[in-house]
Amino acid sequence: MEMRIGPRLAGWAWLGGLLLLAWLLVMTGCGAKAPAGQELERLTIAFQVWVGYGPLYLAADKGFFAEEGLELVFVDEELDAARRDAFEAGMLDAEAATIGLLVNKRAVGTPVVAVAEVDLSLGGDAIVATEDIHSLSDLMGRRVALARDNVGEIFLSYLLHEVGLSLELITIVPMSPDKAGQAFLDGEVDAAVTYEPWMSKAIARPGAHILVSSRDAPGIIVDILTVREQIVRENPAVVRKLVRGWYRAVEFYKANPEEASRIIGPHFDLSPQQYAEQAAGLYWPTWEEALEDFGTEDKPGRLYEVFDTIALIKHNNGRIPHKPQALGALSPGTLRSIYDSEAPTR
Template identity: 30%
Template sequence: MHSSVPSPADRPAHNARWRRACAVFAVAACAALLMACGPRHEAPLTVGTNTWTGYEPLYLARDLGLHNGLPVRLVELGSTTQSMDALRTGRLAMAGLTLDEVLTLVQEGVPLKVVWVVDISKGADALVAGSGISGLADLRGRKVGVEQTAVGAYMLNAALGKAGLRSGDITVVPLPLDEHLAAWREGEVDALVTFDPVLQGLRGRGAQVLFDSSDIPGEIVDVLVARQEALDCCTPRIAQLLDAHQRALDHLRTARADALQRMAPRLGLTPTEMDAALNGIDLPDAAANRALLSGPEARLATSAQRMAHTMFDQGLLQRPVGVATLIDDRFVRGSKP
């Protein structure tokens, strides 16, 4: 049996190889330790929105550099339908939706919580008509374009109800938002249920507002929702996103002209049109959000329950939806005045 111990002549080479092996091992170990202790790559928090005036402060925050260094990615989608589909499948962690759209997803079992009220429409959603239609009653027998979303149906039903009409009294033309202007130009519809920034463009082309969200105050509310897994893993990032949003609102209040110049191009509006569009919504600050979302008497919970009943009665929900667990108020409880 041969011994594995090197002979005296072989020992210098053997020792050199051993020292080199130890050095390589030490370098590798240090590198692994540095990688473990260094910053890890974080997948960005994906936040989806459609094109809507009320969501622009989120993009203003990004434009002001308030998202720099934050693992957050804003994803602009063509419609709320796309936002809802992405939330269903988990491709988005968060999204901006109207309250009725949130109720629709909750009914389907999508694990969502409302974390912030972004805006309350007070005229930025409207039913508009062209010449020859002077009132809601004149819509009978006419073609009315509307996006196939819960808020579109809710607005249309409210407008028709005010005139004593039903959906069977008109011809409903399903139209995605990005086709509204073209349909109007081509005369494919007599009236449209739409919202800013498209509303501003239609008014510039002579459209008359017959009904808007100021006729149903507090009903059309846009909120930020988060999937439950995002709340479980990413609370600090959500808090940072909302802090940047509040700082953008502060900039809008204190440097409005600059903010309008920054926001208008994204929506294809002039600063004057952007100003008019913003006048059609309320943008709740941190204090207003606390009143809306926190405590047993949270105002949004009351509004959501009323809306859920209305949607169920109108066939927009297949079953009653409870709102007791709809809101997560941890972010408004921790926000600054």
């Protein structure tokens, strides 16, 4: 008998084959195996909550890091001393922090170096004060909330230092920047050194006003990316991935501020508009600007000066046992080399 296999028979055969295959897969447990994927290098990063670090979330959420081959693991660690301990224990790989905190760490020998300049506070940090405080000198004897040995202290110290005053003359109520903002709002203190997003909340107190902001002293509050020295030394490629991801996010933000704000805002519990407003108080230098601020070992850039100034103030304030050297704490080589292997994607 001669007969061709009809489509139906072929269909049955296919169905049977598929079922058999499915059965074998299930029975042999292949289906339970994890899908093979691209293995990303991972870096653990921690920082205090600060809107200037938003591009880190943007780069993560937009997949810029992943495209670079990097997975950035975010760890919430508000306390700088804890981050320092974590760096020293080798548990933390990178952080975004003010240059003052780098000074602190370098002063105690924490093995971290700055690899990129991330933002400049341009009004994002401020001293909010009651209506009867009109100048820095009005702060003398008043209760001022600030984070001890933090950006607030540096900022205020710097400002006082500029006008010949001292931190000693002020009643410092030490508390973290978020609590400082809340304490001012609650009327517990007469002024608070804080930054966004708490600054905007604190200003809601009746009669409150911004006594002075980082806009009035641009360049002193500088945020940097620091990475554990061992990583910079042993795996500079992963550091370059981190920095490239950062600058891609910065460029993306500048090109697409609304979308970027929409992505970043929720990480700070802010609406896109709120985030955009607060981000207006800072400036994200471009890679080229950062390169310029870093300079080279032979011709150090502006950041070296800032580092030294802060080190001086801290030392004067007794916050650090000795003044660390800017040279070595800043690593302009990484920044310069991040696009060496390939053309910048912009």
